Amino acid sequence: xxxxxxxxxxxxxxxxxxxxxxxxxxxxxxxxxxxxxxxxxxxxxxxxxxxxxxxxxxxxxxxxxxxxxxxxxxxxxxxxxxxxxxxxxxxxxxxxxxxxxxxxxxxxxxxxxxxxxxxxxxxxxxxxxxxxxxxxxxxxxxxxxxxx
Numbered sequence: 001x002x003x004x005x006x007x008x009x010x011x012x013x014x015x016x017x018x019x020x021x022x023x024x025x026x027x028x029x030x031x032x033x034x035x036x037x038x039x040x041x042x043x044x045x046x047x048x049x050x051x052x053x054x055x056x057x058x059x060x061x062x063x064x065x066x067x068x069x070x071x072x073x074x075x076x077x078x079x080x081x082x083x084x085x086x087x088x089x090x091x092x093x094x095x096x097x098x099x100x101x102x103x104x105x106x107x108x109x110x111x112x113x114x115x116x117x118x119x120x121x122x123x124x125x126x127x128x129x130x131x132x133x134x135x136x137x138x139x140x141x142x143x144x145x146x147x148x
Contacts (some may be wrong), residue, residue: 003057004134010050011126017043018119024116028108041101044092047122054129055081058137070136079131084125091118 021039024030055078062074095111096103105111 004138005144007050007053007129007134010046010053011130013124014043014046014050015123016116017046017103018123021141022116022119024118025112031103031108037102040096040103041098044088044098047088050087050126051081054133058133062136062140065140070140073133073136084121087121088118089116 017039021036021043024033024039030036059074059078059081062070063078065071065074091114092098095105095114103111139145
């Protein structure tokens, strides 16, 4: 049985951290604060944790399902995860020092623009999971219960 409560809690926390961080960085002075950095690095950790959980627990199960359309859905999400991880890692490399847990902002307007785009990409992924992946898993779990 899939722990949807855990997934929804992760989604909620990622959304909350995203909103707080985007609010904080509207002011350039806030970008260098310890609080902003703490929110940012908590966000990055939660995003990585969530994507790994979805890939491993949901898509990993769906990929071995006999129905080809289910496999295709899993493949699309896994492919999307790979792309998001690639973009996310480049974003992190460009804008922060993970070992020192601080942001490295050379061009504030570019940072703000890329951050808004990156965070929107993550939130879009969460929305697609909620609207497409979770209902599919629930439907398959119900189907398996009936068959058992």
